Amino acid sequence: MQSRYAETYAAWEQDPHGFWADAAGALDWFRPFDTAFDPQLGVYGQWFAGGETNTCHNCIDRHVLAGRGAQAALIYDSPMAGEKRRYSFAEMQREIEAVAAVLIGLGIGKGSRVILYMPMIPEALFSMLACARLGAIHSVVFGGFAAHELSTRIDDFEADLVIAASCGLEPGRIVAYKPLVDHAIEGARVKPRHCLVLQRPQYEAAMTPGRDVDFATLVEAEKAKGTRVPCTPVKATDPLYILYTSGTTGQPKGVIRDNGGHMVALRWSMEHIYGMKPGEVFWSASDIGWVVGHSYIVYAPLLAGNTTVVYEGKPVGTPDAGAFWRVIAEYDVKALFTAPTAFRAIRRDDPDGELIQQYDLSGLRALFLAGERADPETIKWAERMLAIPVIDHWWQTETGWAIAANPLGLGQLPVKYGSPTVPMPGYAIHVLDDEGHAVAPGTLGNIVIRLPLPPGNLVSFWNADERFRSGCLTEFAGYYKTADAGYVDEDGYVYIMARTDDIINCAGHRLSTGAMEEVCAMHPDVAECAVIGVADALKGQIPCGFLVLKNRATRTLQEIEHEVVSLVRNEIGPVAAFKTVMIVQRLPKTRSGKILRGTMQKIADGLPWKMPATIDDPAILDEIQGVMRERGFTLT
Ligand code: COA
Ligand code: AMP
Numbered sequence: 001m002q003s004r005y006a007e008t009y010a011a012w013e014q015d016p017h018g019f020w021a022d023a024a025g026a027l028d029w030f031r032p033f034d035t036a037f038d039p040q041l042g043v044y045g046q047w048f049a050g051g052e053t054n055t056c057h058n059c060i061d062r063h064v065l066a067g068r069g070a071q072a073a074l075i076y077d078s079p080m081a082g083e084k085r086r087y088s089f090a091e092m093q094r095e096i097e098a099v100a101a102v103l104i105g106l107g108i109g110k111g112s113r114v115i116l117y118m119p120m121i122p123e124a125l126f127s128m129l130a131c132a133r134l135g136a137i138h139s140v141v142f143g144g145f146a147a148h149e150l151s152t153r154i155d156d157f158e159a160d161l162v163i164a165a166s167c168g169l170e171p172g173r174i175v176a177y178k179p180l181v182d183h184a185i186e187g188a189r190v191k192p193r194h195c196l197v198l199q200r201p202q203y204e205a206a207m208t209p210g211r212d213v214d215f216a217t218l219v220e221a222e223k224a225k226g227t228r229v230p231c232t233p234v235k236a237t238d239p240l241y242i243l244y245t246s247g248t249t250g251q252p253k254g255v256i257r258d259n260g261g262h263m264v265a266l267r268w269s270m271e272h273i274y275g276m277k278p279g280e281v282f283w284s285a286s287d288i289g290w291v292v293g294h295s296y297i298v299y300a301p302l303l304a305g306n307t308t309v310v311y312e313g314k315p316v317g318t319p320d321a322g323a324f325w326r327v328i329a330e331y332d333v334k335a336l337f338t339a340p341t342a343f344r345a346i347r348r349d350d351p352d353g354e355l356i357q358q359y360d361l362s363g364l365r366a367l368f369l370a371g372e373r374a375d376p377e378t379i380k381w382a383e384r385m386l387a388i389p390v391i392d393h394w395w396q397t398e399t400g401w402a403i404a405a406n407p408l409g410l411g412q413l414p415v416k417y418g419s420p421t422v423p424m425p426g427y428a429i430h431v432l433d434d435e436g437h438a439v440a441p442g443t444l445g446n447i448v449i450r451l452p453l454p455p456g457n458l459v460s461f462w463n464a465d466e467r468f469r470s471g472c473l474t475e476f477a478g479y480y481k482t483a484d485a486g487y488v489d490e491d492g493y494v495y496i497m498a499r500t501d502d503i504i505n506c507a508g509h510r511l512s513t514g515a516m517e518e519v520c521a522m523h524p525d526v527a528e529c530a531v532i533g534v535a536d537a538l539k540g541q542i543p544c545g546f547l548v549l550k551n552r553a554t555r556t557l558q559e560i561e562h563e564v565v566s567l568v569r570n571e572i573g574p575v576a577a578f579k580t581v582m583i584v585q586r587l588p589k590t591r592s593g594k595i596l597r598g599t600m601q602k603i604a605d606g607l608p609w610k611m612p613a614t615i616d617d618p619a620i621l622d623e624i625q626g627v628m629r630e631r632g633f634t635l636t
Contacts, residue, residue: 003411005422008272012425019425020047020455023268024260027303028062029053030233033260037452041237043465044473044480047261047455048236055240055259056133057231058267059302060096063089068305071279075331076122078312079323080169081202085122092126098222099123099130100229106194106213108161110135110232113242115159115192116288117141117150117177119168120312123198123215124288125298127163128241132259135234139242139254142289143168143177144509144575149252150184153244154192156254156462163196163215167203171317178205236260242462243291245397246503246512247471254462255397257294262400263303265426265456266295269401270304273393273424274335274368275408278305281331285311285324285338290509291397292371296337300401309333315342322355329359335408336364339371339508340392343378344538353385364388366408370395371508372540373496376417394420394496396482397510398472400456403427403449403482404494419493426454431488436476441490446500448479502597504533504541506577513597516543516578519571523564525549530587530595531578534604534633544604545581546624557583582627590614596621604628606636 012019017036024033034050041049063069069090076085087095108114114131116138118124124140131138139157141150154162162185168175178197185191197205198215207214240259244252270276282304284296301308309331315324315338324346328336350356366389367382374392382390389412393405406413406421413421423429428450431439439445451473457480461468472481483503486496502514513531520529528548533541547564555563561581568578588596591614602609603625611618625635 001411003407003413005407005410005413008407008410009423009425013428016426020261020264023455024048024051024264026267027053027058027263029236033236039452043460043468045452046237046258046459048264051236051260052233053236053260053263054133054135054231054234055263055299055303056096056129058263059129059132059299060089060093061231063305064093068278069093071305072281072307073302074122074125074308074310075281076310076312077327077331078120078169079318080171080312081200087122092129094223095122095126095219096129096133097227097229098219099126100133101222101227102196102215102218103130103134103136103161104229105218106161106196108134108136110234111238112136112160113157114138115141115150115154115157115162117143117162117164117181118198118288119143119165119177120287120310121165121198121200122310123165125310128288128298129302132240133229133231135232135238137239137241139244140289140294141244142287142575143175144289144573146570146573147180147183147187148571149573150180151187152252153254154184154188155190156244156252157242158190159192161194161196162192163198165198166200166205169202169312171314174203176203176205178203182208234259237459239459241294243294243397245291246510246515253464253467253471255291255458256460256462257400257456258459261455261457262299265401265454266300267303269424270300270306272409273402273405273407274337275366276301276304276306276335279307280334281307281309283309283311283327283331283333283336285315285336285342286371286508290371291395291400292337292339295400307331314345316345316349320355321346321349322358325356325359325361328361328364332363334363335366335368337368337370340369340374340378341372341507341539343369343382344375347378347381348538356385361386366391368393370402370420372505374420379417389415392420394484394494396484398458398480399453400458403429404496416489416491416493419489419495421494422492423494429488429494430479431486432476432479439487442487444485444487444497446476447482447484447486447494447496448476449482450479453480504543506533506536506541506543507539509575509577511543511572511576513543515572516545516568516576519568520545520547520564520581522571523547523560523567525554525560526564528587530597530600532597532601532604534580534601539577542580543576543578545578546587546600547581547583548585548587549583580631582631584627585623586617586620588620588624589616591616600624603635604633606634608636
């Protein structure tokens with residue numbers, strides 16, 4: 001089929017407001033919007049101003065009203081808990097209404113702020129959608145983050161309520177979430193009025209009298225009463241959720257997503273990028289704690305009338321590298337979305353795809369990869385093994401949906417390995433040099449997006465308009481800075497090469513090395529430190545710390561290394577995967593005192609590197625290389 005991409009992109013360029021106004025027609029509005037885009041509102045303008053809607057209505061009630069109530073909306077499959085469940089749209093509506101009724105009883109309403117700290121279980125989605133139903137704003141915190149990170153978010157968000165599960169299940173261990181929540185609330189300045197606790201059979205959490213309430217008991221009571229809770233009309237421009245993401249400091253940024261633009265963009269993407277039809281099963285093997293989970297486990301599939309799979313397990317080890325194939329075959333999954341690291345793990349354990357042969361994957365039409373650079377080897381392996389299109393697409397927590405993709409629903413474009421293909425409608429991608437001048441095709445530069453950002457993108461950072469302006473909109477006037485460097489080739493294909501800030505991608509998880517440095521520096525024996533991301537065959541990148549000790553260090557070097565690793569695990573969380581630290585005499589710096597992290601990274605990755613002209617003392621790089629060699633790094 002000839003791709004309709006070029007004509008669709010041109011239609012958007014010609015009439016950007018009309019394009020999205022048309023897309024909005026696929027959804028229900030309680031009050032029509034006055035204008036598709038109002039440039040006067042917010043930091044850079046806002047979409048669908050004047051409109052009133054409700055995201056939960058569009059995800060659930062709209063389908064029930066249209067007679068699709070009996071269709072499966074959610075399939076829960078947990079090799080961790082040994083459990084499977086299925087909910088139709090009508091059943092899901094009942095569950096969500098019951099949770100919403102409980103929330104009302106706890107004083108939650110329009111504009112209230114609710115933090116969720118829950119694993120991949122249906123109740124997490126019911127809770128998110130119950131918030132949406134009431135116009136309360138949710139903020140989901142990934143379970144791999146430690147108490148301190150949760151505390152920071154409770155404070156910044158000024159949470160009224162925390163909804164938590166008693167535990168999460170990781171291979172070989174039960175992660176007790178509730179004690180982390182208690183610890184986080186203890187350490188927070190803001191004290192949520194209540195904590196709604198879902199007790200899982202694997203771990204029963206202690207309850208704090210007066211504050212903690214039992215999820216299951218209250219929800220069951222509302223279900224028994226048959227309490228109905230209508231969807232609260234909210235403004236299209238009201239926030240639906242806040243998702244905290246790593247910034248360049250330890251203070252995470254709360255990305256604000258609105259209701260109207262978000263639902264319009266996601267609904268559009270399901271049909272045109274992912275090529276999904278209502279009634280089909282879509283599986284995003286991510287976690288609801290990440291943006292991929294928000295957009296493509298929860299909101300987009302439900303908005304588009306698809307069945308979503310909530311999988312509580314890993315690509316390997318639960319029980320083996322055939323786990324994904326089992327799920328696809330069992331539920332007739334039509335499209336799978338995951339991070340390249342998951343496929344690297346599967347390939348490592350089953351290089352010849354023997355487990356793939358054991359399942360009927362004939363229903364699977366495409367594999368979508370995002371979250372980190374998809375290395376061509378992994379893409380080619382997946383193509384060979386599955387014989388379906390393997391589509392790399394590029395986006396960020398800030399954008400909420402793909403900036404560049406190969407839009408299957410519009411007709412697939414030729415694949416160029418190493419490129420997530422072309423800009424999606426809504427995104428005018430430019431590549432600029434550091435002075436803000438456009439560079440020629442094929443030339444590396446800063447990738448920026450011309451304002452306004454399309455629907456579904458962040459509106460601002462929570463309580464931090466100025467941080468949004470200064471961090472993202474000021475350096476290149478009139479553009480949003482993605483903080484990714486790359487280039488666009490002669491055919492308009494985009495290539496994403498590296499971050500321009502301190503963010504690294506470890507196993508598809510976005511982490512700030514700056515935040516890790518802040519934690520390393522808390523150790524009493526550490527005088528100075530640098531954390532860089534080094535290449536890793538499985539996780540893409542892993543963090544690696546270099547520590548300079550104070551003169552009178554009080555412990556042995558091994559003790560200090562061990563303590564710093566534990567400190568990062570306890571402060572940021574196991575998800576930081578911070579396991580390698582090296583003690584060095586000095587850090588390489590420029591004459592103005594800037595640590596040469598880029599050069600250290602090239603050395604650690606075994607890449608060609610040049611002695612920086614501005615280096616203060618070249619001998620330090622020899623010292624660092626000596627330590628790296630001792631630690632088993634292969635250097636050039
Ligand atoms: N709750 C608590 N702990 C968690 C957690 C959660 N939700 N998720 C991860 N962790 C822990 C892990 O148990 C691990 O702990 P450990 O150091 O004690 O082993 C640590 O955080 C690091 O996790 P991770 O980096 O994911 O490594 P892993 O070895 O457990 O798994 C992969 C490796 C590749 C299998 C796994 O990272 C994966 O499936 N990645 C897919 C990524 C993804 O879905 N990204 C979302 C964007 S699309
Ligand atoms: P996150 O906000 O966690 O989604 O991480 C966003 C960052 O991950 C981007 O800014 C990129 O650096 C990286 N990223 C995401 N998808 C891709 C991709 N397809 N190719 C290369 N890098 C990607």
